[in-house]
Amino acid sequence: MFRIALGLxxxxxxxAPVFAQAAPAQQAPAQPPPAQQAQAAPTARTxxxxxxxxxxxxxxDKTADFEAVVAKLKEALAKSDKPERKDQAKxxxxxxxxxxxxxxxxxxxxxxxxxVKGADYTVSNILAEAFPTEVQTLYKQYAEAYASGxxxxxxxxVSDLGK
Numbered sequence: 239m240f241r242i243a244l245g246l247x248x249x250x251x252x253x254a255p256v257f258a259q260a261a262p263a264q265q266a267p268a269q270p271p272p273a274q275q276a277q278a279a280p281t282a283r284t285x286x287x288x289x290x291x292x293x294x295x296x297x298x299d300k301t302a303d304f305e306a307v308v309a310k311l312k313e314a315l316a317k318s319d320k321p322e323r324k325d326q327a328k329x330x331x332x333x334x335x336x337x338x339x340x341x342x343x344x345x346x347x348x349x350x351x352x353x354v355k356g357a358d359y360t361v362s363n364i365l366a367e368a369f370p371t372e373v374q375t376l377y378k379q380y381a382e383a384y385a386s387g388x389x390x391x392x393x394x395x396v397s398d399l400g401k
Contacts, residue, residue: 283360285353285392292348292359293389300383301334301344307380308332308346311361314368322357323364329354343385351393 296304315327331349339345350359358364361380366373 281360282358282363283390284356284358285350285390286355287392288353288395289349289351289393290353290359291350291389291391291393293391294346294348294384295339295341295386295388296344296346296383297385298342298344303379304346304383307361307365307376307383310369310372310376311364314364317368318364320367322354323367325354326350326357326359330359341385353392 294304312327315323315330318324329350329352331351333347333349335345335347337345348359362373362377365376369376
C-alpha cells in the first residue's frame with residue numbers, strides 16, 4: 239500500500255514541474271546543490287520525525303554516476319561498526335521515478351522509514367567514515383550528478399491505514 243502511495247507522490251512530483259522544484263511551507267527549503275554544500279561548513283542532515291524523504295534531481299546523463307555513489311553509500315553503511323548506521327541501512331530505500339522530472343531531469347527519492355532519530359544522513363559524512371581516501375572523488379562524482387538541489391522532507395505519521 240505504501241509503495242502505491244509513494245508511486246502516486248513521485249508521479250505527481252514529476253508530472254508537476256513547478257511543484258517539484260518548489261518547497262511547500264511545511265517542508266524544509268530546497269537545499270543548494272551538493273557542490274555548493276561542500277564549500278559550506280558541513281552540517282548534519284537529520285530527520286526529527288517518524289520518516290523522511292529526500293528528493294534528488296539528477297542530470298539525465300549522470301544517472302550512472304549517481305547510482306555508483308549510491309552503491310558506495312550502501313557499502314559504507316554495511317561495513318560501518320556504528321549501530322545507527324546499521325539501523326539506517328535497514329530503513330533507507332532509493333527509488334528512481336520512471337517519469338521525467340522538471341527540466342527532463344531524473345528524480346531519485348531517498349525514502350527513510352522509519353527515520354533513525356538523531357542519525358546523520360549526510361551522504362558525504364557517511365562516505366568519509368568508510369572511504370576516507372576516496373571521499374573527495376566520490377563526493378565530486380555525486381555533486382556533479384545534480385541538476386538542482388535536494389529537498390529534505392520530514393514526515394510525521396498521521397494514520398497507518400494497514401493497522
